[in-house]
Amino acid sequence: MRITALLSALCAAAAVVHAVPRTAQIYMQPIPSSSQAPSPLAEVSYDPAALSFSSVISYDAPEIPPAARLVRIGLYDAKARAWTSGTTVAAADNFSKGYSPNIVLSTDGSGTVVSVSCKGVAIDAGQTRDFGPKVVVLPETRGKQPQLNKPVVLSPEGRKVEPEQEKTFLQKYWWMIAIAVFIALSGGGGGEK
Ligand SMILES: *[C@@H]1O[C@H](CO)[C@@H](O)[C@H](O)[C@H]1NC(C)=O
Numbered sequence: 001m002r003i004t005a006l007l008s009a010l011c012a013a014a015a016v017v018h019a020v021p022r023t024a025q026i027y028m029q030p031i032p033s034s035s036q037a038p039s040p041l042a043e044v045s046y047d048p049a050a051l052s053f054s055s056v057i058s059y060d061a062p063e064i065p066p067a068a069r070l071v072r073i074g075l076y077d078a079k080a081r082a083w084t085s086g087t088t089v090a091a092a093d094n095f096s097k098g099y100s101p102n103i104v105l106s107t108d109g110s111g112t113v114v115s116v117s118c119k120g121v122a123i124d125a126g127q128t129r130d131f132g133p134k135v136v137v138l139p140e141t142r143g144k145q146p147q148l149n150k151p152v153v154l155s156p157e158g159r160k161v162e163p164e165q166e167k168t169f170l171q172k173y174w175w176m177i178a179i180a181v182f183i184a185l186s187g188g189g190g191g192e193k
Contacts (some may be wrong), residue, residue: 020047021045021046021047021053022045022046022047022048022111023043023044023045023046023057024043024044024045024046024075024105024113024116025040025043025075025076025077025078026040026041026042026043026044026073026074026075026076026103026116026118027039027040027041027073027074027075027076027078027083028040028041028062028071028072028073028118029071029072030062030064030065030068030070030071030072030092031068031069031070031071031072031089032067032068032070036065037081038072038076038078038083039060039062039063040060041059041060041062041073041118042056042057042058042059042060042101042103042133042135043056043057043058043059044056044057044103044105044135044137045057046105046107046111046135046137048107048110048111049111051107051137051138051139054105054135054136054137055135056103056132056133056134056135059101059132059133061095062095064092064095068092069091069092070089070090070091070092071089071090071091071092071094071095072087072088072089073087073088073089073090073116073117073118074086074087074088074115074116075113075116085113085114085115085116086114086115086116087115087116088115088116088117088118090117090118090119090120093120094118094119094120095120096120098122098123099120099121099122099123100120100121100122100123100131100132100133100134101118101119101120101121101133101134102118102119102120102121102133102134102135102136103116103117103118103133103134103135103136104116104117104118104119104135104136104137104138105135105136105137105138106138106139106140107137107138107139107140108139108140109139109140114140
């Protein structure tokens with residue numbers, strides 16, 4: 001009885017440690033018909049701890065008015081009526097027949113989506129049978145940082161000045177220790193009389 005209770009507690013703890021998969025609501029807005037509110041394009045599930053296991057939960061092929069040549073794509077909060085991530089623009093042709101949508105999400109260190117883009121990849125029926133929409137979630141990584149050397153110190157004459165080395169404790173106080181040892185050796189003998 002106790003062991004099962006312990007096991008279930010352990011399992012609960014493990015579930016908390018393992019990051020909960022998140023969902024992202026991707027919306028699309030035709031341009032230049034900015035009067036038209038963004039409409040849902042896809043819902044994507046991803047796990048910040050295991051980005052390669054992301055998947056497309058749902059996908060709505062968008063209805064793009066013929067006048068619109070471009071579309072804006074990003075995460076959108078329909079209640080707040082605001083884009084909640086960086087948006088990108090793609091040609092409306094990316095969503096026409098014969099193209100399979102490939103969605104790319106960029107996430108920051110905390111797993112929050114920073115930007116969304118989508119591109120139609122031409123379907124080559126001879127090569128693949130998997131025509132469905134795909135999602136790739138990529139982490140934002142920091143670029144290589146430059147390694148800076150210590151600044152060069154010049155004297156008023158323009159010569160290079162070597163900084164003074166910090167002395168160690170022993171280098172500074174060896175003479176005090178020597179005196180203490182000397183006193184201990186010479187004075188200590190007095191007590192034995
Ligand atoms: C998809 O959109 C990009 C960016 O606008 C564009 O360069 C590309 O030609 C489009 N692809 C198709 C198949 O229309």
